[in-house]
Amino acid sequence: MxxxxxxxxxxxxxxxxxxxxxxxxxxxxxxxxxxxxxxxxxxxxxxxxxxxxxxxxxxxxxxxxxxxxxxxxxxxGLGFDHYLDMRQDAIDAEAKRNGGTPRTIEGPLYVAGAPEAEGFARMDDGQDTSGETMWLTGQVRDVDGNPIPGAQVEIWHADSKGNYSFFDPSQSDYNLRRTIYTDSEGRYTARSIIPSGYGVPEGAPTDQVLKALGRHGERPAHIHFFISAPGHQHLTTQINLAGDPYTFDDFAFATREELVVEGKRIEDSAEIAKRELEGPFT
Ligand code: MBD
Ligand code: FE
Structure with a gap:
């Protein structure tokens, strides 16, 4: 009826x-x-x-x-975060704010108040013994390409099992979360561990909804960034590590072509020793 x-x-x-x-x-x-x-x-x-x-x-x-x-x-997972970003992209395009690194979603796992450092930070607490060492370096520039010294770079990512500190009680507070201020050349460097992709907890309500849609709840390995500097638009973005099976099949729709980065494996022991000694260098 x-x-x-x-x-x-x-x-x-x-x-x-x-x-x-x-x-x-x-x-x-x-x-x-x-x-x-x-x-x-x-x-x-x-x-x-x-x-x-x-x-x-x-x-x-x-x-x-x-x-x-x-x-x-x-x-x-329902695309709201990406949809809001698409609207923000359209607003920027309308205002002729072009260029720069693309934005992508923040996600639900940011925690404010991470330890701060100038130029260089070690991000991991050393507990994740299965994690492989990762050196992460970059330069913050304005849309004309000029370096921005003193820019605030907040970085957060998962551990080698795909879990985030504060949401995973086995990790210490602020593990894999740091705020780094760029040096006089606008550069920042972090020593951390390679993150794994994140998966929505099996059987959780979010998983139930995705399953009903015939979808998975996997994200590729990624690293989150907030970038800010006085007089500049705040940037929320991520990088995806190339080669992950979910790079272009992210349940959260956060991957953008320009944000997929290829890591470079450092095998040379002298090079590794130099990095470990000097820490902050590019
Ligand atoms: C994550 O790590 C994430 O970045 C998003 C967007 C959703 C779930 C887990
Ligand atoms: Fe994430």
Missing amino acids: TVKIFETPEVQDFLKTVSGFEQAGGNERAKQIMHRLLSDLYRLIDDFDVTPEEYWSTVSLLNSLGGQTQFGLLSP
């Missing part, structure tokens, strides 16, 4: 009441957005003949997502 009631005046009036249109006070934008959101969902229930059982199992899923603070994890 299918019934269609959405277009009836009763339902349309009911939506206005629920959205607070008949009340003074509250927030006008909240009312408008809620009215639109509820209208779209009421219409969906009508169009798809959503049953009470389906509705209540959705409520239960939302409760478990919230209870495990996983909406921030499902969000990139």
